[in-house]
Amino acid sequence: MSKKIWIVLQQREGKLHRMSREAIAAGQQLASALGGTASAVLLSSDGAVAGDVLAYQLDEVLTASDAALADYTPGGYVGALGPAIGAEAPDYVLFPHTYQSVDYVPRLAQETGAALVPEAVSFEVSGEEVIWKRPVLTGKLQARVRVKGGGTVLATIQSGAFPADSAAAGSTQARSLTVGELVVDREILGVEQAGEDEVDLTKADIIVGVGRGVGGPEKLGPVEELARLIGGDIGASRPVIDNGWLPRDRQIGSSGQTVAPKLYLAVGISGAIQHQVGMKGSSCVVAINKDKTAPIFNIAKYGVIGDLHEIVPAINEVLAESQD
Amino acid sequence: MRIAVCIKQVPDVEERLEIADDGKWLDENEMKFVINESDQYALEEGLALAEKTGGEVVVLSLGPDRVQDALRKALALGASRAVHLADDAFDGGDAHATARALAAAIGREEFDLVLTGAQSDDAGYGSTGSMVAGMLGWPHAWLVMGFEVEDGGGSAKVTREMESGMNELFRVALPAVIEVQAGLNHPRYASLKGIMQAKRKPIDRPAPADLGLTGEDVGAAGSRLEILDVAFPESGAGAQLIEGDPAVAARTLIEKLRTEARVL
Ligand SMILES: Cc1cc2nc3c(=O)[nH]c(=O)nc-3n(C[C@H](O)[C@H](O)[C@H](O)COP(=O)(O)OP(=O)(O)OC[C@H]3O[C@@H](n4cnc5c(N)ncnc54)[C@H](O)[C@@H]3O)c2cc1C
Ligand SMILES: Nc1ncnc2c1ncn2[C@@H]1O[C@H](COP(=O)(O)O)[C@@H](O)[C@H]1O
Numbered sequence: 001m002s003k004k005i006w007i008v009l010q011q012r013e014g015k016l017h018r019m020s021r022e023a024i025a026a027g028q029q030l031a032s033a034l035g036g037t038a039s040a041v042l043l044s045s046d047g048a049v050a051g052d053v054l055a056y057q058l059d060e061v062l063t064a065s066d067a068a069l070a071d072y073t074p075g076g077y078v079g080a081l082g083p084a085i086g087a088e089a090p091d092y093v094l095f096p097h098t099y100q101s102v103d104y105v106p107r108l109a110q111e112t113g114a115a116l117v118p119e120a121v122s123f124e125v126s127g128e129e130v131i132w133k134r135p136v137l138t139g140k141l142q143a144r145v146r147v148k149g150g151g152t153v154l155a156t157i158q159s160g161a162f163p164a165d166s167a168a169a170g171s172t173q174a175r176s177l178t179v180g181e182l183v184v185d186r187e188i189l190g191v192e193q194a195g196e197d198e199v200d201l202t203k204a205d206i207i208v209g210v211g212r213g214v215g216g217p218e219k220l221g222p223v224e225e226l227a228r229l230i231g232g233d234i235g236a237s238r239p240v241i242d243n244g245w246l247p248r249d250r251q252i253g254s255s256g257q258t259v260a261p262k263l264y265l266a267v268g269i270s271g272a273i274q275h276q277v278g279m280k281g282s283s284c285v286v287a288i289n290k291d292k293t294a295p296i297f298n299i300a301k302y303g304v305i306g307d308l309h310e311i312v313p314a315i316n317e318v319l320a321e322s323q324d
Numbered sequence: 325m326r327i328a329v330c331i332k333q334v335p336d337v338e339e340r341l342e343i344a345d346d347g348k349w350l351d352e353n354e355m356k357f358v359i360n361e362s363d364q365y366a367l368e369e370g371l372a373l374a375e376k377t378g379g380e381v382v383v384l385s386l387g388p389d390r391v392q393d394a395l396r397k398a399l400a401l402g403a404s405r406a407v408h409l410a411d412d413a414f415d416g417g418d419a420h421a422t423a424r425a426l427a428a429a430i431g432r433e434e435f436d437l438v439l440t441g442a443q444s445d446d447a448g449y450g451s452t453g454s455m456v457a458g459m460l461g462w463p464h465a466w467l468v469m470g471f472e473v474e475d476g477g478g479s480a481k482v483t484r485e486m487e488s489g490m491n492e493l494f495r496v497a498l499p500a501v502i503e504v505q506a507g508l509n510h511p512r513y514a515s516l517k518g519i520m521q522a523k524r525k526p527i528d529r530p531a532p533a534d535l536g537l538t539g540e541d542v543g544a545a546g547s548r549l550e551i552l553d554v555a556f557p558e559s560g561a562g563a564q565l566i567e568g569d570p571a572v573a574a575r576t577l578i579e580k581l582r583t584e585a586r587v588l
Contacts, residue, residue, distance in 0.1 A: 106451035
């Protein structure tokens with residue numbers, strides 16, 4: 001039986017979220033591996049098709065439009081998608097694993113009785129069965145999971161897993177989905193900057209990224225010395241910020257700044273995907289970590305294995321020599 | 325306000341991370357366990373709010389006997405009582421099955437608010453709180469960086485994290501499930517008095533039947549996802565590893581950055 005795959009795209013004011021294109025690539029690959037069709041789904045107030053979605057190789061572009069979908073709310077989105085999934089019974093529905101999707105997709109799964117595979121990074125198809133890979137332990141391990149029971153499977157696709165430029169071009173047509181009465185469960189008040197952005201790391205040439213492995217604010221001295229000697233700026237992973245060791249405007253990652261220096265030194269950072277998305281564009285990544293299996297080594301060019309409290313002072317010594 | 329806080333006990337993999345012989349999960353022997361990071365912030369948020377409004381915090385956790393330690397810790401921090409879903413039947417559940425058990429335990433009482441963490445540091449579904457909300461028929465908000473109760477407890481103004489350093493602001497009706505992100509407050513430490521008092525605070529241990537559920541609804545049997553195996557992520561597509569004496573390693577690294585990568 002030909003499988004029906006939907007890809008629910010995220011857009012804001014007619015602009016596609018960058019991860020929407022990665023989800024299209026994932027959906028097309030799943031359709032070809034299973035033998036089936038991939039269609040895109042767009043929710044909006046007016047039914048307009050965002051960006052160049054009609055120029056992808058897709059079976060259809062399904063639009064759900066209603067005034068209540070002008071702003072994203074879980075009530076509106078679950079109310080629009082749930083009945084459509086019930087009526088058209090797609091086998092798989094993929095979503096980009098964005099902060100918006102994670103807010104409503106679990107609820108959609110719960111309300112439709114669909115299974116949910118959160119944060120998929122790859123899949124393998126054997127016969128009719130799909131085995132998914134997803135990170136566990138904040139990326140320190142990867143689990144292979146299967147879905148038990150029948151019905152629709154929802155999956156959110158993690159950033160970077162399916163390159164957007166591998167999505168196949170083509171041409172397709174739009175069809176509108178029936179949308180019933182929607183119950184908006186949030187009164188939208190607006191958006192704001194999370195913190196005053198005083199430090200701009202986006203233009204830095206060299207960044208020393210501080211991770212939880214540094215061990216505490218009182219142990220920052222040698223790392224700050226390293227940044228000074230190497231002519232770089234200090235950035236940090238989220239726990240370092242959450243614990244108050246460094247101010248929030250130093251945070252790098254999906255909730256912080258996206259940087260692309262020519263040299264990024266990750267000191268005591270494990271390399272969770274939420275951190276990687278903020279720095280993997282760096283030309284040269286160096287990881288200093290005592291754990292050889294840390295995921296940061298997957299994107300590093302050089303890795304120094306050992307205790308950072310010994311390695312960082314040793315690097316400082318070498319750098320200081322050439323400054324004399 | 326009467327506030328329920330869901331806390332999960334998770335392995336601390338900082339010192340030791342080994343895969344069990346059957347390949348399906350960690351080898352939990354000799355492992356240390358901690359309260360999930362974002363749940364510590366959820367608990368602090370609940371305790372502070374209960375103090376302000378003169379209410380109470382009930383902590384709930386699903387997991388084996390060892391989870392008692394996490395619950396005692398929460399009681400020492402100021403929660404008034406605990407619900408421990410410890411029956412073997414609850415074991416091995418995915419977000420669906422865990423949410424079903426938690427929602428049933430929460431539904432036995434009247435709460436004005438349920439707080440959870442945004443994501444567990446082990447399974448990492450990012451789903452359990454939203455599914456609990458769905459089962460209770462309440463609104464929810466995931467990845468919350470702050471909220472204020474308004475309107476005499478009728479609603480909350482919520483700040484939710486978006487990508488790239490922006491926040492989204494909105495109002496939801498209460499009761500609701502608020503799933504908090506790490507970093508929104510400064511979790512307190514337990515006092516000696518708190519630790520002493522915690523020993524006398526009650527921990528209820530309902531079985532599935534006490535919640536109107538059967539063993540088929542919860543745990544591995546009630547799950548839609550099955551973990552086949554876990555593995556270390558495929559290792560570096562060519563990271564050059566430098567090991568050994570720190571002084572030598574440091575010199576080698578700087579040399580390579582200067583002459584090979586030419587970034588210094
Ligand atoms: C929705 C969401 C958004 C998030 N946004 C972000 C974000 O924007 N940015 C971000 O960074 N994270 C973010 N995170 C958190 C992310 O998932 C990880 O938890 C975090 O990046 C881990 O930080 P870390 O690597 O510093 O800590 P850990 O994962 O604890 O790693 C510490 C590392 O230090 C090493 N280490 C310890 N001691 C030593 C020593 N003495 N010498 C050498 N090495 C040592 C350890 O081996 C380990 O690899 C987000 C999470 C969620 C759920
Ligand atoms: N076994 C559990 N016991 C109590 N709370 C849990 C449990 N599993 C998940 N939660 C709650 O749900 C949140 C999200 O977990 P998850 O969906 O696994 O990422 C956690 O931060 C906890 O607050």
